[in-house]
Amino acid sequence: MSEQKPVLNKAGTISIEATQQASRPKRRSYRIEIDSTKNGSSWWIPFVSVLLALIVCGIFIAANGMNPFPVYKKMFTGAFGTSYGLTETLVKTIPLLLCGLGVAIAYRISVWNIGAEGQFAAGAMAATAVTIYFPTMPGLLIIPTMIVFSIVAGGIWGLLTAIPRTYFQVNELVTSLMLNYVALLAMDYFVFGPWKDPKGMNFPGTPMFTEAQSLPVLGDTRLHLGLLFGIIAIVLYGFFIKYTRWGYELRLIGANPEAAKNAGIRISRHILLVMLISGGLAGLAGMAEVSGVTHRLMYGISPGYGYTAIIVAWLAKLHPIGLVVSAFLFGGLIVGGYSVQTIGLPSSISEMLQGAILFFLIAGGTLSKFRLRRIR
Amino acid sequence: MKPYKKAMFTGAALLLSLVLVLSGCSGNNANKNANGGATTKPTEAATEGTATDEPAKLPRVAFVYIGPPGDGGWTFEHDKGRLYMEEKLGIKADTVENVPESADAERIITELAQNHDVIFTTSFGYMDYTLNVAKKFPDVKFLHTAGYKTNDNMGTFFGKNYDASYLSGIAAGKVTKKNVIGYVGAFPIPEVIYNINAFALGVQSVNPDAKVSVVWTNTWYDPTTERQAAVSLLDKGADVLLAYQDSPATLQAAAERGAMAGGNDSDMTRFAPEAYLTNPIWNWGPYYTKTVQDIIDGTWKSEQYSGSLADGMVDIAPIGPSVPEDVKTLVTDTKAKLINGELNVFTGPITDASGAVKVEEGKTLTLDDILVMDWFVKGVEGTIPK
Numbered sequence: 031m032s033e034q035k036p037v038l039n040k041a042g043t044i045s046i047e048a049t050q051q052a053s054r055p056k057r058r059s060y061r062i063e064i065d066s067t068k069n070g071s072s073w074w075i076p077f078v079s080v081l082l083a084l085i086v087c088g089i090f091i092a093a094n095g096m097n098p099f100p101v102y103k104k105m106f107t108g109a110f111g112t113s114y115g116l117t118e119t120l121v122k123t124i125p126l127l128l129c130g131l132g133v134a135i136a137y138r139i140s141v142w143n144i145g146a147e148g149q150f151a152a153g154a155m156a157a158t159a160v161t162i163y164f165p166t167m168p169g170l171l172i173i174p175t176m177i178v179f180s181i182v183a184g185g186i187w188g189l190l191t192a193i194p195r196t197y198f199q200v201n202e203l204v205t206s207l208m209l210n211y212v213a214l215l216a217m218d219y220f221v222f223g224p225w226k227d228p229k230g231m232n233f234p235g236t237p238m239f240t241e242a243q244s245l246p247v248l249g250d251t252r253l254h255l256g257l258l259f260g261i262i263a264i265v266l267y268g269f270f271i272k273y274t275r276w277g278y279e280l281r282l283i284g285a286n287p288e289a290a291k292n293a294g295i296r297i298s299r300h301i302l303l304v305m306l307i308s309g310g311l312a313g314l315a316g317m318a319e320v321s322g323v324t325h326r327l328m329y330g331i332s333p334g335y336g337y338t339a340i341i342v343a344w345l346a347k348l349h350p351i352g353l354v355v356s357a358f359l360f361g362g363l364i365v366g367g368y369s370v371q372t373i374g375l376p377s378s379i380s381e382m383l384q385g386a387i388l389f390f391l392i393a394g395g396t397l398s399k400f401r402l403r404r405i406r
Numbered sequence: 407m408k409p410y411k412k413a414m415f416t417g418a419a420l421l422l423s424l425v426l427v428l429s430g431c432s433g434n435n436a437n438k439n440a441n442g443g444a445t446t447k448p449t450e451a452a453t454e455g456t457a458t459d460e461p462a463k464l465p466r467v468a469f470v471y472i473g474p475p476g477d478g479g480w481t482f483e484h485d486k487g488r489l490y491m492e493e494k495l496g497i498k499a500d501t502v503e504n505v506p507e508s509a510d511a512e513r514i515i516t517e518l519a520q521n522h523d524v525i526f527t528t529s530f531g532y533m534d535y536t537l538n539v540a541k542k543f544p545d546v547k548f549l550h551t552a553g554y555k556t557n558d559n560m561g562t563f564f565g566k567n568y569d570a571s572y573l574s575g576i577a578a579g580k581v582t583k584k585n586v587i588g589y590v591g592a593f594p595i596p597e598v599i600y601n602i603n604a605f606a607l608g609v610q611s612v613n614p615d616a617k618v619s620v621v622w623t624n625t626w627y628d629p630t631t632e633r634q635a636a637v638s639l640l641d642k643g644a645d646v647l648l649a650y651q652d653s654p655a656t657l658q659a660a661a662e663r664g665a666m667a668g669g670n671d672s673d674m675t676r677f678a679p680e681a682y683l684t685n686p687i688w689n690w691g692p693y694y695t696k697t698v699q700d701i702i703d704g705t706w707k708s709e710q711y712s713g714s715l716a717d718g719m720v721d722i723a724p725i726g727p728s729v730p731e732d733v734k735t736l737v738t739d740t741k742a743k744l745i746n747g748e749l750n751v752f753t754g755p756i757t758d759a760s761g762a763v764k765v766e767e768g769k770t771l772t773l774d775d776i777l778v779m780d781w782f783v784k785g786v787e788g789t790i791p792k
Contacts, residue, residue, distance in 0.1 A: 114520070118513050222624070222791050231554070232595045232780060232790070233531065234624065250542070252512070323509045329624065330508055368514050371502045376474070378504075 059405040075394035076345050076352070080359075083386035087379065094375065101370055105380070108369025109362030115369075117251040121323060122361030125150065125315040125332070127260040129339030130357050131267055132184075132311035134348040136304055138271075139283040139297070143305060145191055145206030146312040147336025148213035149184040153313025154320045155217055156183030158236055158327035161243045162225050169242035176243070176317055177259075184313015185306040187213060192305030196298040210336065221329050235328035245322040256318030260357075263311060268350035280304070312336060333364070341388045360384065465523035465701055467491075467499040470515060472529035473627035473652050474503050479671040480626065480652035483688045484528045484551075490691025495698055507531025512538055519543040524701055526694070527551065529626065530597065536560060547701055552597055554777065556708050563693060564597075565713030565720040568604035568776065569744045570686030572751045573722045573737050574648060574668055575608020577684050578616075580733045581666050582609075582646045585616040588639025590649035590656050592626050594790045598650045600779040601686070604751045605648060606786045612736070619644060620788030627652040633659045640665060648685060657681060666726070673723040682726035684737070689718050712773065716745050752776060757784045 088098035109119045129146040136143035156179040160172065167175065190209055194200035218234070227237040245254040271277035283290040283297055291297060315335065320327050342360050346352030367380025475485035481503065488499050502518065505511050511527075512535035518525050519539050526549045527536045533553035540548045540560040548560040556562055578587050587609060591598045606618045619642060621635045632655035636647055640663050647667040649656035654677040660667030661678035668674070668685030675682045693713060700706040713719025722741065725734045743749035752775075754765035759782045765771055780790060 108517070114516065121509075121513075218624070226791070231778070232599075233593060252509075319509075328508070330506060333506060333508065333510065364510075365513065368502060368505070368510070369517065372468075372500045372518075376503070 061403045061405050063401040063403060064399050072394075072398050073347070075391060075398060076347065076356070079345070079387050079390035079394050082390045083383055086386050087383050090382065091375065091379065096373075096375060101373065101375060101379070104370050104373055105363075105366030109366035114251070115365060117248070117253040119358065119361040119365045120257060121252050121254070122364050123357045124254070124256040124260050124322070125319050125335040126339055126342050126360050127353060127357035128256075128263060128315035128318065129312045129335050130342035130346065130353050131260075131263055131350075132188075132308040132315075133339055134343040134346065134353060135267065135280075135311070136308040137343060137348055138280050139300060139304055140287070141192070141195070141301055141304060141308075142203045143188065143191065143206050143308050144203060144340060145187065145209050145309070145336070146315075146339045147332060147334065148206070148210035149187045149309040149312035150316040150319070150332055150336050151210075151213040151217045152187040152309070153180035153184040153316030154327055154331060155213075155220060155316070156180045156313065157317035157320050158220075158225065161239055162236065165240075167242075172242055173245065173321070176321060177314065180313045180317030181310040182313070184316065185310035187313065188305040188307075188309020189302065191309075192302045195305075196301050217327065217331070218329065221327055225327065227326070236326045239321060239325040243321060244325050245318065247322070252323060254318065254322030256315075256322045259314055259318055261354075263314075264350050264354060271350070312339075338364075338384065341384060341391075344391050345387060464495070464497050465698060466521065467497055467524045467698060468518040468522040468526070469499055469501045470505050470511070470518070470525065470527045470529075470532060471501060471503040472505060472507065472531075475501070477627055477652045478654045478674065478677065479669055480688075481528070483672045484526075484690055487688075487690025487694045488526075491694035491698055494691075494695045495702075497698065505532075509535075511535040515539040515548075516542070519546045522546065524549070524698060530593075530595065547706060549697060554710075556710060558708055561706075561708040561711065563697075563711040563713070565688065566715070566773075567686045567688070567720045568600050568751055569715050569741075570720050570722045571601040571604040572608035572611075572744070573741055574683070574685050575605040575610075576612050576737055576740060577725060577729060577733055578605070578646045578648060578666075578668075579609035579611070579613035580736070581683065581729060582613065582616055584643055584645045585613065586642065586644045587616055587618045588636070588642065588644035588647045589618050589620045589786075589788075590632060590635045590639065590647065590651055591620050591622050591788075592650050592652075593624060594622055596777055596779045599782070599790065600752075600776050601650055602786060602788075603779065603783045606783050607751060607756070610785055616785070618786045620782075620786060622788075623651065625651075629653045629655040632656055636660060636667075646683065648683070654678075666728075668723070668726075675724065675726060679726065680728050683729060684723045684725045687721050687723045689721055692717075693719055714745075715741060758782060759784055759786060 084102065091098040091101050109115050129150055133143050133146050157176040160176045160179050187209060191202050191206040194205055195202040221234045221236060225236045227235055245256060247254045271280065279290065279295050279300065282293065283295060283300060287297060319331060324331055338360055342353065342356045345356035363380045363383055370379055469484065469488050471481045471484060473481040475481050488501065491497065492499055502514055505514050507529060511532050515525060515527060515535055516539050524547045528551045530552045533550055533555050536548050536550045537555050537557060537560060540557045544559055546559060550560060550562050552564045553562050589602055589605065591602060602618065602620055609616050609618060619639060621639055623631045623635045625631050632649060632651045632653055636649065636656040636659035639647055640660065645665045647656050647660045647665060650670050652671065654669045654674045657667045657669050657674050657678050661681035666681055666683045668683040670685050671688055673687055674685065693711065697706065715721065722737065725737060740749065750770050752765060752771035754769045755763060755767040756765040758764045761784065764781060782788065782790065
């Protein structure tokens with residue numbers, strides 16, 4: 031016994047009124063309001079999402095016959111509790127931060143780039159190509175060359191998505207995703223074929239990079255110079271978005287593309303540039319990973335950084351400081367996920383947490399547009 | 407606008423307080439964690455205490471697995487070996503599963519090295535990472551499966567499983583009717599190549615007309631990919647399949663199509679009894695036990711241990727129930743000959759796929775030659791990426 035009627039009220043919000051006849055004689059009415067002007071970006075959603083994800087996964091852990099609190103404690107100490115764990119978490123933060131920043135820039139103007147994985151691979155390949163074809167290039171020159179090549183390659187991979195989107199209205203979700211497979215298969219081709227280490231017993235991987243081709247590391251940890259790339263990129267992003275005309279235009283396009291177009295902003299040019307930067311950052315992440323961590327291009331180099339980066343960007347609400355925090359958190363999730371295994375849980379617990387966080391983020395973003403109000 | 411705004415503020419305030427309450431809860435939980443950690447510590451100390459009461463302190467042992475112990479093959483057998491060792495020596499070992507052969511492996515091995523004395527890394531691709539960590543932790547002993555790099559504190563272990571592949575080949579050569587046999591290979595590395603060659607030589611010893619077709623999956627454990635590779639071989643007309651993979655996916659695919667098949671590493675009869683041929687199997691338990699015992703006794707030295715049919719590290723699974731009795735007898739007899747040295751798998755004449763003589767008549771390949779094999783024997787159809 032309820033009646034519903036959508037009403038567009040003066041405030042620009044759509045509301046659905048539901049009048050319920052409760053079993054008691056007293057009449058109660060509620061109204062669900064959908065505020066279409068809100069973009070669901072309340073600051074507290076990420077925190078609540080993480081919390082809810084921890085609770086839900088805790089229930090699963092408990093269902094496995096374990097007490098979730100020691101498990102989370104183990105994850106936490108594994109990732110952040112020791113200096114070794116901390117440096118390893120930072121090692122994971124680097125690619126997540128760079129790829130996350132890349133996709134965040136694209137999402138600013140509603141270009142749904144999910145191709146960071148492929149752009150990452152393109153950058154890793156380009157950096158490796160430098161080591162393969164210019165093996166004797168002197169130390170001071172080779173790292174900058176690798177950086178430039180990787181950014182260009184990642185950027186080109188991004189443009190392959192941006193150009194069809196701009197000129198032919200091809201959905202970038204599809205092209206960027208498909209290009210991931212192209213890049214990963216191309217990488218397989220190189221590591222199984224022409225770039226394979228002649229002394230590698232036919233195992234898929236290029237020869238190890240030399241000292242000069244590797245990024246400097248901190249002490250005897252694996253934390254490498256790539257962290258600096260990430261920090262610089264974040265600072266530049268924060269500065270450009272906030273203080274430049276370009277950043278202003280991006281924000282305007284993101285907030286209201288129609289208004290931006292009417293104001294004379296050439297959106298298509300912005301899409302091309304943004305995808306060039308987005309891909310370039312992921313490409314740089316690929317370079318940092320091969321040159322800083324694996325010291326070779328090899329089969330299965332990315333455990334899905336490009337995809338995790340999407341969650342990182344959303345959790346951060348595309349905010350520069352938020353990106354640093356969420357990339358660090360997800361780095362910790364990956365590192366801590368393996369730590370819990372020593373107490374008898376599968377490592378998939380960390381993947382479950384990642385998935386649950388994204389689920390609650392998206393649900394929170396949508397649900398925060400709703401208001402339940404009682405009509406007196 | 408005003409009442410609406412007010413409602414929003416109220417809502418925000420409510421939620422903020424909810425977040426605070428919830429985070430407060432988690433704060434309490436954190437305390438509980440701390441308590442939990444504190445309560446577990448005495449028990450740990452207690453077990454250590456009992457350990458020190460015994461003449462020798464038991465080493466803390468850890469295993470790194472490429473797949474899950476439930477893969478039904480490679481990791482399953484390593485885990486069985488671990489349980490055997492645990493029971494024999496009264497040690498509780500730690501395991502980490504699904505560790506990729508990537509930079510993650512180095513971190514996991516490093517973490518384990520910080521609070522373990524013996525670490526078994528049970529996949530070829532861990533080789534460089536194990537070596538890197540071994541150099542950083544000279545007091546920890548590392549045992550790596552199937553590799554060729556060692557250190558003072560890092561040994562390798564593997565077995566001459568090509569003997570068992572040869573025996574599987576005899577069974578396959580006998581049961582094939584179409585003379586088309588498919589082989590699902592993991593990676594084109596020597597370990598897999600020499601097993602395919604031994605298998606093909608076994609096939610040819612009883613059925614010179616049969617051909618062995620090879621498909622690479624480039625993965626050790628990925629049941630979906632393994633299955634697709636198996637199906638592609640069945641589509642080519644193969645009626646017997648073998649797989650150098652960690653899961654029984656090939657056997658299951660063959661069973662659905664009425665073909666015979668074997669897997670690798672473990673007795674896979676239970677997955678498809680009627681379709682099961684046989685395959686090489688591992689028995690790691692005695693080696694793990696002996697190695698850890700040697701480390702306890704202080705007699706362990708870095709070595710490249712190579713097990714065999716004779717010491718039981720390598721064996722062949724019980725031949726499937728639908729394989730004729732005479733084939734079983736032939737396999738058993740041949741196994742005896744391989745053990746007593748009367749027969750050797752890689753004794754010439756052996757020619758490669760192009761027809762060039764690789765092993766002259768009367769000569770036998772040494773183990774060193776076998777461990778770097780990068781060519782297919784005649785009768786194997788497939789390519790080795792160069």
